Amino acid sequence: MIHINHVYKRYHNHHGSDWVLRDLDLKIPKGVSVGLVGRNGAGKSTLLRLIGGMDTPDRGEIIRRCRVSWPIGLAGGFQGAMTGRQNCKFVARIHSSERSIADVIRFVEDFAEIGRAFDEPVKTYSSGMRSRLAFGLSLAFNFDVYLSDEATAVGDKLFREKATKAFKDKVGQAGLIMVSHSEGILKDLCQAGIFLHEGHAHWFDSVDAAIKAYHESIVTKDKSAKPAPSAAPRPPASKPASAQSS
Amino acid sequence: MRTPWQVTWSVWRALFLREAVARTSGDRFAWFWMLAEPLAFVVVMVWIRSLIGRVQYIFGADFVTWLIVGLTAFFLFREGVTRSLGAVEANRGLFAYRQVLPVDPVLVRNVVEGILKTLIFLILLIGAGLLGHPVIPVDPLGVIYVWCLLWLLGMGIGLVMSVAATLVSEIGIIVRVMMLPLLILSGVIIPLQTLPHHVQEILLYNPIVHGLEALRLAFFQHYKTMPGVDLLYLWYWIIGSTALGLAMHLRFSQRLKAQ
Numbered sequence: 309m310i311h312i313n314h315v316y317k318r319y320h321n322h323h324g325s326d327w328v329l330r331d332l333d334l335k336i337p338k339g340v341s342v343g344l345v346g347r348n349g350a351g352k353s354t355l356l357r358l359i360g361g362m363d364t365p366d367r368g369e370i371i372r373r374c375r376v377s378w379p380i381g382l383a384g385g386f387q388g389a390m391t392g393r394q395n396c397k398f399v400a401r402i403h404s405s406e407r408s409i410a411d412v413i414r415f416v417e418d419f420a421e422i423g424r425a426f427d428e429p430v431k432t433y434s435s436g437m438r439s440r441l442a443f444g445l446s447l448a449f450n451f452d453v454y455l456s457d458e459a460t461a462v463g464d465k466l467f468r469e470k471a472t473k474a475f476k477d478k479v480g481q482a483g484l485i486m487v488s489h490s491e492g493i494l495k496d497l498c499q500a501g502i503f504l505h506e507g508h509a510h511w512f513d514s515v516d517a518a519i520k521a522y523h524e525s526i527v528t529k530d531k532s533a534k535p536a537p538s539a540a541p542r543p544p545a546s547k548p549a550s551a552q553s554s
Numbered sequence: 555m556r557t558p559w560q561v562t563w564s565v566w567r568a569l570f571l572r573e574a575v576a577r578t579s580g581d582r583f584a585w586f587w588m589l590a591e592p593l594a595f596v597v598v599m600v601w602i603r604s605l606i607g608r609v610q611y612i613f614g615a616d617f618v619t620w621l622i623v624g625l626t627a628f629f630l631f632r633e634g635v636t637r638s639l640g641a642v643e644a645n646r647g648l649f650a651y652r653q654v655l656p657v658d659p660v661l662v663r664n665v666v667e668g669i670l671k672t673l674i675f676l677i678l679l680i681g682a683g684l685l686g687h688p689v690i691p692v693d694p695l696g697v698i699y700v701w702c703l704l705w706l707l708g709m710g711i712g713l714v715m716s717v718a719a720t721l722v723s724e725i726g727i728i729v730r731v732m733m734l735p736l737l738i739l740s741g742v743i744i745p746l747q748t749l750p751h752h753v754q755e756i757l758l759y760n761p762i763v764h765g766l767e768a769l770r771l772a773f774f775q776h777y778k779t780m781p782g783v784d785l786l787y788l789w790y791w792i793i794g795s796t797a798l799g800l801a802m803h804l805r806f807s808q809r810l811k812a813q
Contacts, residue, residue: 378650385650
């Protein structure tokens with residue numbers, strides 16, 4: 309169960325700061341897979357980061373009464389000079405007791421299927437190998453809720469199939485909150501949906517209804533001659549760094 | 555569910571092993587330079603002094619040992635600060651795991667650096683001892699105590715600077731540049747005892763001077779330092795900077811993660 313209580317979020321930059329998310333008030337039940345839909349910059353990735361605890365809301369609070377993963381397939385936490393095995397050990401040490409480290413390593417080694425490269429420094433990896441490692445690492449832990457930001461779109465065809473299958477297996481036991489622009493994957497993996505529009509979140513019990521609402525919002529936008537002021541160009545919410553450091 | 559302490563402990567443990575591996579194996583030059591830098595300093599300074607033709611004698615202390623003590627202790631402080639500067643930036647990717655806070659890599663780096671510098675200190679002392687210089691301290695416990703104080707000072711200033719330099723990157727450059735003048739002003743190479751009293755009074759505002767002189771006092775039996783050396787002053791700096799640094803890490807935690 310994840311409670312999102314009256315959450316506000318904005319990023320400060322030189323041109324003032326619009327609210328990215330305004331007064332979000334949701335409860336995400338346990339074991340339900342949720343798809344996040346909305347336009348670019350609607351705050352999907354921001355919401356995912358907030359749920360994952362990588363960022364904190366400006367107002368309101370998020371209460372996690374379960375184990376929530378980091379965004380699946382995240383490769384940024386790897387230290388290039390260290391081997392894949394060492395990096396996996398590091399993440400395992402952060403997340404669990406010493407006993408289960410060996411299990412985690414074995415799982416990742418099997419899942420990633422990168423052979424001897426597992427003992428080579430990560431900086432020598434191709435991007436595909438990196439994401440195989442990162443993906444395997446995310447699935448090695450038993451989280452109650454997995455977060456995914458376009459994670460299934462990595463690797464070659466064989467690996468994508470394997471990843472989607474692993475996802476489906478997990479969905480039976482754990483919840484999933486995912487951002488994806490591929491509606492096929494959303495319909496495949498998710499039951500419920502959240503539609504983010506102009507800073508507000510709308511909950512739908514079925515993901516089809518959420519996608520439908522999203523489509524309708526695009527259609528109405530096309531009909532109106534001028535876009536609404538809130539649709540002014542804004543740097544993508546998932547990358548506040550570029551907006552701030554400039 | 556693990557308690558917050560268990561989480562923190564496992565993060566520190568994992569970071570420690572990671573930093574230790576990265577620091578010692580990442581770069582073949584790293585190990586060599588750790589030992590070569592203080593060694594080169596000592597050799598050059600001894601050579602300059604003999605060139606000037608002065609007596610290699612400092613108020614009841616062997617010059618080489620005196621130099622090694624001051625130099626390694628200063629490097630302990632310096633590395634604590636400079637390694638902290640990049641600690642947040644270098645571990646940016648890890649903040650995706652919400653268990654890791656920006657303050658963790660700073661603290662862990664200081665521990666790693668403290669251990670390495672202590673090893674270097676011992677190696678240099680053993681080396682000097684084999685060459686016939688007196689290296690056994692009269693007050694070993696005092697040496698350990700003051701050594702730890704200087705380490706804590708480096709960590710305190712490092713905590714403050716890690717936040718400041720991450721938010722305003724120019725500060726990091728200034729701090730690095732400041733370290734060479736600070737080395738001279740702290741009395742690492744030039745004994746401050748010979749300076750006039752009114753200059754000493756100003757130099758004593760520098761907390762490192764107090765640490766270095768107290769360390770040498772604990773080392774040499776007949777060492778004469780200047781009046782006004784006071785470990786309590788050093789303690790004020792340690793407590794003040796650590797409190798300020800931790801407060802800054804609390805206050806700017808989100809900015810540090812997001813930057």
